[in-house]
Amino acid sequence: MNEFALIQTYFNKAQHNKNVLVGIGDDCAVLEPPLGQALAVSIDTQLAGRHFPNDAAPDLIAARTLHCAVSDLAAMGAEPLWFTLALTLPASDSAWLERFSYGLFEAAENYRISLVGGDTTAGPLTISIQVHGGVPQHSKILRSGAKPGDGIFVTGPLGDGAAGLAVIQERIQVTEQAERYLKSRFYQPRARVRSGLLLRNVATACIDVSDGLLADLGHICKASDVAAVIDSSRLPLSSELSANVPTSQALEWALTGGDDYQLCFTADAEELEQLQKRVHSDELDVSCIGEIAEGKGIINRNTGGAYSLNSSGFKHFT
Ligand code: ADP
Numbered sequence: 001m002n003e004f005a006l007i008q009t010y011f012n013k014a015q016h017n018k019n020v021l022v023g024i025g026d027d028c029a030v031l032e033p034p035l036g037q038a039l040a041v042s043i044d045t046q047l048a049g050r051h052f053p054n055d056a057a058p059d060l061i062a063a064r065t066l067h068c069a070v071s072d073l074a075a076m077g078a079e080p081l082w083f084t085l086a087l088t089l090p091a092s093d094s095a096w097l098e099r100f101s102y103g104l105f106e107a108a109e110n111y112r113i114s115l116v117g118g119d120t121t122a123g124p125l126t127i128s129i130q131v132h133g134g135v136p137q138h139s140k141i142l143r144s145g146a147k148p149g150d151g152i153f154v155t156g157p158l159g160d161g162a163a164g165l166a167v168i169q170e171r172i173q174v175t176e177q178a179e180r181y182l183k184s185r186f187y188q189p190r191a192r193v194r195s196g197l198l199l200r201n202v203a204t205a206c207i208d209v210s211d212g213l214l215a216d217l218g219h220i221c222k223a224s225d226v227a228a229v230i231d232s233s234r235l236p237l238s239s240e241l242s243a244n245v246p247t248s249q250a251l252e253w254a255l256t257g258g259d260d261y262q263l264c265f266t267a268d269a270e271e272l273e274q275l276q277k278r279v280h281s282d283e284l285d286v287s288c289i290g291e292i293a294e295g296k297g298i299i300n301r302n303t304g305g306a307y308s309l310n311s312s313g314f315k316h317f318t
């Protein structure tokens with residue numbers, strides 16, 4: 001199958017048509033942002049052997065790449081609109097592509113985000129997804145707005161992504177139910193889009209937890225020129241995680257593990273409480289894990305000592 005037939009068969013599908021004037025098939029997609037919204041744009045690349053195991057199922061890696069890319073939109077308070085896909089494939093394998101395409105469009109359906117173009121090349125398996133979202137100019141949530149006195153919050157549980165990878169790589173043994181849950185947390189980390197939208201004009205700063213809480217909260221602290229004081233006993237852990245590994249391991253993954261794609265944000269605690277009264281708890285399941293203070297770095301409330309930031313978070317090129 002040549003490149004054009006491949007695109008036509010697996011990627012040119014009927015989908016949501018949010019403000020798409022020209023979709024797949026011409027030199028460019030032509031898109032019209034919703035009235036009054038600025039575009040939020042982000043790209044994410046996933047490499048076989050680096051971001052997911054070489055033998056991972058194609059539908060799962062397609063879904064994972066899209067979830068991870070959309071997570072950046074969630075962290076900005078942006079609504080998903082469109083995405084493009086740059087796909088490098090070792091071979092044109094129709095069974096593989098069929099499953100990849102299925103996983104991709106199933107995940108896209110969740111967010112009502114539409115595929116509007118891409119590029120297809122031969123080479124080592126690499127998937128890049130660029131997402132475009134809409135956000136009213138004055139509602140975007142930056143990393144730089146945290147203020148001393150703000151509470152520090154995270155959505156959902158932390159540590160499941162790292163535990164999921166450990167299960168996939170057979171580094172830990174867990175119950176069957178926990179295995180299913182943790183693997184899905186790695187391959188299908190639902191981006192917290194709804195939470196991000198609700199947090200517009202309430203969160204003072206926000207980031208999605210992709211490299212581990214310490215690393216990502218560290219980015220908020222740096223951008224906002226503040227310190228964070230966190231209480232590790234308040235880190236939200238899933239029952240699947242805490243029941244299956246020692247507490248010290250669960251906490252380490254929650255702090256430094258990465259791959260969680262929850263949101264970490266800062267906000268005035270009272271304002272957030274008012275917001276929570278107005279929404280369903282599933283849409284904004286948050287835990288307060290500490291407080292922003294003057295200074296630098298991330299401080300452990302229990303010991304008073306600073307967490308070392310350079311030892312945390314995955315870094316390429318080191
Ligand atoms: P060009 O050579 O002008 O860049 P291509 O031949 O690469 O165009 O692509 C033809 C059309 O197919 C374009 O509209 C492009 O956006 C789309 N396309 C290519 N690869 C993909 C893909 N993997 N997924 C979705 N659309 C794709």
Ligand code: MG
Binds near residue numbers: 118119120
């Ligand atoms: Mg091209």
